[in-house]
Amino acid sequence: ISVLTMCRGARGGSERTRIGESQQAAEILGAELYLEDLEDTRISEGDPTISLISRVIESVQPTLVYTHSINDVHQDHRNTHRAAMVAARQVGRVYCYQSPSATVDFAPTRFVTIDEVMRRKLAAIDAFASQVAVREYLEPDLIEATARYWSRFGEGRYAEPFEVIRDRADVTSGSGAQRTT
Numbered sequence: 001i002s003v004l005t006m007c008r009g010a011r012g013g014s015e016r017t018r019i020g021e022s023q024q025a026a027e028i029l030g031a032e033l034y035l036e037d038l039e040d041t042r043i044s045e046g047d048p049t050i051s052l053i054s055r056v057i058e059s060v061q062p063t064l065v066y067t068h069s070i071n072d073v074h075q076d077h078r079n080t081h082r083a084a085m086v087a088a089r090q091v092g093r094v095y096c097y098q099s100p101s102a103t104v105d106f107a108p109t110r111f112v113t114i115d116e117v118m119r120r121k122l123a124a125i126d127a128f129a130s131q132v133a134v135r136e137y138l139e140p141d142l143i144e145a146t147a148r149y150w151s152r153f154g155e156g157r158y159a160e161p162f163e164v165i166r167d168r169a170d171v172t173s174g175s176g177a178q179r180t181t
Helices: 015-029 049-060 075-087 115-126 140-153
Strands: 002-007 032-038 064-068 093-097 110-113 159-167
Touching: 002 015, 002 049, 002 075, 015 032, 015 115, 032 049, 049 075, 064 075, 075 093, 110 140, 115 140, 140 159
Parallel strands: 002 032, 064 093
Antiparallel strands: 093 159, 110 159
8 A cells, every 4th residue: 555645734733743643644554655745725736746646656556546536625635636637547446535525425436345444444543643633523433433324335334435436457557466556
């Protein structure tokens, strides 16, 4: 797993704290963290955002990319989505996840059971202690309730919903290995 974070969250708290939280969450997930330094609340849908995402895609060679939904009230999330659509145009599978700032227009069509990783997901979110303390939508019971709700469309007790942008075989990698970013 590779995680690309476009900014260091200076507008939402201490940049040093937020960097440490991102690193800790990546460790919990067993992920490689790519941490960029775009200006928080001013991420563009063009360059340099497209170039940064393209560089990570070129390095990682993912067969699956997860990104924000266009159905999101946060401008950085919408712009990251638009930039990712350009940068990931050759990636076979692109899914959008539901962030806490997603709107009611978020319309998932794929539901993945996460029963086996739910505790690890909660631990990764809890790593962002500075945000958990001030953001009610990061409370564990709400996260569990949301995953429980989406499970009605899948199997298992908890599910993660995704909007599918593209779901085709990756013709460029030639291997069966799955890499995500």
